[in-house]
Amino acid sequence: MSRWLSIVGLGEGGWPELSALGRSLVEGAELIIGGERHLAMLPPSVQGRRLGWASPLSRTVEEIVVQRGRPVAVLATGDPMHFGIGVTLTRTVPVSEMLMLPAPSAFSLAAARLGWPLAECECLTVHGRPLARVAGFLHHGARLLVLSHDGDTPGRIAAELTRRGFGRSKIFLLEHMGGQKEQILEATADDWNIERTADLNTLAIESRAGPGAVSFPRLPGLPDEAFQHDGQLTKREVRAATLAALAPLPGQRLWDVGAGCGSIAIEWLRAGRDMKAIAIESDAQRRSLIAENACALGTPEIEILAGEAPQALANLAPPDAVFIGGGISEEVVQRGWAALPAGGRLVANVVTVEGEACVADHREALGGTLTRIAVSRAEPIGARLGWRPMMPVTQWAAVKR
Secondary structure: OOOOEEEEEEOOOOHHHOOHHHHHHHHOOOEEEEOHHHHHOOOOOOOOEEEEOOOOHHHHHHHHHHOOOOOEEEEEEOOOOOOOHHHHHHOOOOHHHEEEEOOOOHHHHHHHHHOOOHHHOEEEEOOOOOHHHHHHHOOOOOEEEEEOOOOOHHHHHHHHHHHOOOOOOEEEEEEOOOOOOOEEEEEEHHHOOOOOOOOOEEEEEEOOOOOOOOOOOOOOOOOHHHOOOOOOOOOHHHHHHHHHHHOOOOOOEEEEEOOOOOHHHHHHHHOOOOOEEEEEEOOHHHHHHHHHHHHHOOOOOOEEEEOOOOHHHOOOOOOOEEEEOOOOOHHHHHHHHHHOOOOOEEEEEEOOHHHHHHHHHHHHHHOOEEEEEOOEEEEEEOOEEEEEEOOOEEEEEEEOO
């Protein structure tokens, strides 16, 4: 089939800055889809039917698919494949049926304006996404480029940086880049006094940690005190070993069964890009702790599921790895193992004799390794230090062949 779907990136300069090919694709389309701002950029000579984005977005995507084989043009902001509509459409329409013409992204324009090497910046978006995502990338010296949701976003981010001890961070507000109304404003987060900005804005943040600021590495094994918990917490040393056995890779999904305070799922999400995790927990108070910890540690995308395994494991999106940390049983292992693809990993931590017997039986049937993790921490005994052992953990880790 021919390339019937064109996705054309538009900058703030609009129609006059569009290439000859871009203009011909839009002018030849029977249906033109875009936001109100983009559609208003089109001259009267463009005759195709115009359609704005519906809510939810899936309704418009369905309308596009119905037009398959007829010329359709979608107007996008900047680069359609950088947090843009192109990413969404490629999940539904084969790329062989598309023609994409990107314009410079807001990230590229911001980096060019400030002289920041783009490869050394973290590029994020909070457009329609939780603001807490930014927290996962904060550390002294980090440079963040952030697509805003609207004109209130800069003030909200400035307040959040200040609350987290990064009030000395310098914020550059870049409005209407590439257009006649372009301007750049700058201030520190704790001195931010702009009530509302233009909705079309991008933020560049030069992170500066002040007294009391806390930054965490993205490697597994965060300090125990990084998590709010009621005692149901996989301790730091065991958690690091568990994440190593789960072996997270970008874009993969974890089932954290019996998630407790969510420490395993949260560290999984921090380990790479586009990670996914479902934290299954039956206790309502612990589910609240998971939500608090996820926001505090920059992983608000975590999916929290109320329920008890194995029943709660039915009809979930398939995992690439399964962690069983809260009550192992024959059926829970069977459900998790059956859901894994070839190469999927299952890791179970147990502390009871009965749990050890269960994982030993499963290692015999499914393979894998058994590891005893025994950790002692030095604690005061009077005026001196002594070793206080933690409860040993037996870990079974297996890869599905």
